[in-house]
Amino acid sequence: MEITYSLNEIPSIAAQIIKVSSSHKTLLFYGEMGAGKTTLIKQITKQLGSTDRVTSPTFSLVNEYLADKAKVYHFDFHRIEDEEEAYDIGFEDYLNSKQWVLIEWPSKIENLLPAESITISIEKISNETRKITIS
Numbered sequence: 001m002e003i004t005y006s007l008n009e010i011p012s013i014a015a016q017i018i019k020v021s022s023s024h025k026t027l028l029f030y031g032e033m034g035a036g037k038t039t040l041i042k043q044i045t046k047q048l049g050s051t052d053r054v055t056s057p058t059f060s061l062v063n064e065y066l067a068d069k070a071k072v073y074h075f076d077f078h079r080i081e082d083e084e085e086a087y088d089i090g091f092e093d094y095l096n097s098k099q100w101v102l103i104e105w106p107s108k109i110e111n112l113l114p115a116e117s118i119t120i121s122i123e124k125i126s127n128e129t130r131k132i133t134i135s
Helices: 006-019 037-047 086-089 090-094 106-112
Strands: 001-008 026-030 062-066 071-076 101-103 116-125 129-134
Touching: 001 006, 001 086, 001 116, 006 037, 006 129, 026 037, 026 106, 037 101, 037 116, 071 090, 086 090, 086 106, 090 106, 101 106
Parallel strands: 026 101, 026 116, 071 101
Antiparallel strands: 001 129, 062 071, 116 129
């Protein structure tokens, strides 16, 4: 699925992503710096029922948010040097938790990613427009 959207349509895009990914719950976010990965994750987390303040876990690697009926684990692997760092924080336990797992910069841990996950690629078209591909 490919959608071009403006920034004011992010709530609608987040709802569509939740709908198509509710059976897998592991979402892999690809896109350049500034494409809008964290912005979209904030809206997904909000729509899952979390009232927590969502921020990028760039230095902590993972943030945990409480949602209505689940937890949301938000990873940012941009700064890791190798996959061993993901093992060190117990990444497999998060994947096996049956909770929502939202991963920015998944290319840094390609060998650890589950086969059953949803890939979300975001391309910045302009300051107000993005193209998203969901597969």
